[in-house]
Amino acid sequence: MTERHHTSNLARRLRSFRVLGVQQWVLLSACAAGSLLAVQACGSDGNPSGGAGASNNNGGSSAGSPASGGTVSGSGSGGAPAGAGASEAGAAGTVSDSGAAGMATAGSAGSPGSAGASTAGAGGMPLPEGDDVLERNHHPSRDGHFTQPKLTKAAVPMLTADTAFAAKFTGSMWASPVYIADGPGHKGTFFAVTTSNDVLAIDETTGANLWTKNIGSAPQQSGAGCGSIKPVGMLSTPVIDATKRVIYVAGGVGAASIERHEIHAINIDTGMEVTGWPIDLTGTKSGAVTFNTPAQNQRSALSLVNGTLYVAYGGHVGDCNVYHGWVIGVNTANPAQRGAWTTLDQGSAIWAAGGMASDGTSVFAVTGNHTPNGSHAADRSTTDSEQVVRITGMGAFDRKDQNLFFPTTWKNMDDDDSDFGSSNPVYFNLPGATPPNYIGAVAKDGKLYLLNATNLGGMGGAATTITVANGGMAVKTAPTVYRTAKGTHITFSTDNNAACTGGSGQKIVSVLLKAGSPPTGTVDWCAAQTGEVTAPISTTIDGSSDAVVWYMSGNKLTAVDGDTGTNLYTSANSCTGTHRWTSPIAVKGRIVVGGDGNLCSWSAK
Secondary structure (H helix, E strand, O other): OOOOOOOOHHHHHEEEEEEEEEEEEOOOOOOOOOOOOOOOOOOOOOOOOOOOOOOOOOOOOHHOOOOOOOOOOOOOOOOHHHOOOOOOEEEOOOOOOOOOOOOOOOOOOOOOOOOOOOOOOOOOOOOOOOOEEOOOOOOOOOOEEEEEEOOOOOHHHHEOOOOOOOOOOOOOOOOOOOOEOOOHHHEEEEEEEEEEEEEEEOOOOOOOOOEEEEEOOOOOOOOOOOOOOOOOOOOOOEEEEOOOOOEEEEEEEEEOOOOEEEEEEOOOOOOEEEOOOOEEEEOOEEEOOOHHHOOOOOOOOOOOOEEEEEEEEEEEOOOOOOOEEEEEEEEOOOOOOOOEEEEEEEEOOOOOOOOOOOOOOHHHEOOOOOOOOHHHHHHHOOOOOOEEEEEEEEOOOOHHHEEEOOOOOOHHHHHHHHOHHOOOOOEEEEEOOOOOOEEHHHHHHHHEEEEEEEOOOEEEOOOOEEEEOOOOOOOOOOOOEEEOOOOEEEEEEOOOEOOOOOOOOOOOEEEEEEEEOOOEEEEEOOOOEEOOOOEEEEEEEOOOOEEEEEEEEEEEEEEEEOOOOOOEEEEOOOOOOOOOOOOOOOOOEEEEEOOOOOEEEEEEE
16 A cells, blocks of 8 residues: 555644744655755755764773764665754744744744754744644653643633543553544544554544554563563554654564564554565664664654654663663655664663654753663763763764763762653743753753753753752653743652652642743642652643643543642543553643553543
8 A cells, every 4th residue: 555645734734843832834845845944955965974883881982982873784875854954943933934923924033043943933923733643742842732722721620521432442551642633534533552562543533443553463571681561562652744644653572572673654544554664673783782672672752853763762670681772763765774873881771751852953862870770880981871962863973062961960860770861851942041942851869950952061061950859769750841921831740759848749840940041940839649640741722821731640630720730620530541651632622641441531611
């Protein structure tokens, strides 16, 4: 079957990148077709060059890192297509050159900046947002913000469960659902993946199964000697290319244990594999490091940036065997052409379920602790542990301070298993701040770091460090970022010791950021949780008004006021089997969440 391309719906040809209520549309045509918004020149040859090769935990120096991420077998010479490649808008406009307060008409303040990120600037007005939820936390930035006009604060307490939506299936779901408004048969469609390796297309109205694709036998254990999730097939949230009408998924395949890690491309209309896929990562190399199949684990949500699919890997619960943090980059137009970056040392997993953040040009990954637990490398020339890194192209990493950050306490974090990589980063714009664009990254030990997105700062180079929890294994989450009249909020779950009054026990914590040079932030409010809790998302009705934070607490949908943390709604019914590493999504005035064997939905009437 060939891929079917729809041209009748403009939303299929344009992709939305919203950052905190400010949005730009990026045309997804290739550079060769002449993108209307291609401000940067199209790349000509993105093939990663293999440097001297990454060293392993036995030694080596920083010079041993691949000069541009290393090559893997099957890499071609053409590089990833540049795609739309729109440059970053200036601090007061959007990529469509809107002025400081303007819409999409030209204005002098909105000229594209030099950083090349396809994310909006600070001052432009929000443009209409489509209904599609194509990836984890809604946007490449991972901000977890949804514009939902029906979900006013007045309407939220009257939410009702969608009992006619009977979305049932077999298997455990450790991923978040994704959604496309024009799915198979032009139906609005949710997609779910299970640890049993099933991909399911689900009718948005009835919950009926439109098709199921199994990508192969799901391993009943890792085969590495540890791991707590069984079976251990697909754990990560997929990503959809709405233009190609393809959903990309990744997972372990094998009879008893993991025999292969595969990346699949599935036609969303038919459920059939796209020609040239799947990709088997067996034997993949980056410098001196070879991909160790059973020891690697794929939990991090997939990213799709300018035609390159990014898939990250870490290890299994228990940190057993020899694994590394990996970022695999795949040219989706030619999947035989791919590259990889891997950590210098053993361990340093990239495992946060929320995935990597993107500024529209690069992806930002956060690594965990060196292994074995309780040890650390001698110095930073042999380790990539406890680090934020910027990856470009198909796995390129330039080892300079502007492209990495790690705390001065990295050795203690290694020894205590307080790994930085327990939560995913988020990219956002902070109006009035200098500089305007930041990476927010929170570590297990309760420190939230704000990093200059264009210069991550090297060792200890955070723009701002905020204590959000007082030590311990306090934070393992996926943040959401939203803006209200009070300012910009970054909000997430904590397991214990939140830095607020009555901070013991599980909390949702909201940090209010204040613009400046550098910016500052304080814990603004905390809301209680009970039982297993998902990471939160946020909604507003227009980009900044009626902010509501949503999460599952003890299998019940909970909503709190985004400005105060005051409870607005707790569902009477439960959704069985929701897992802490997932997030709800917001679609057409509905909140939808995935659990073991079901999707659950609540609607504003």
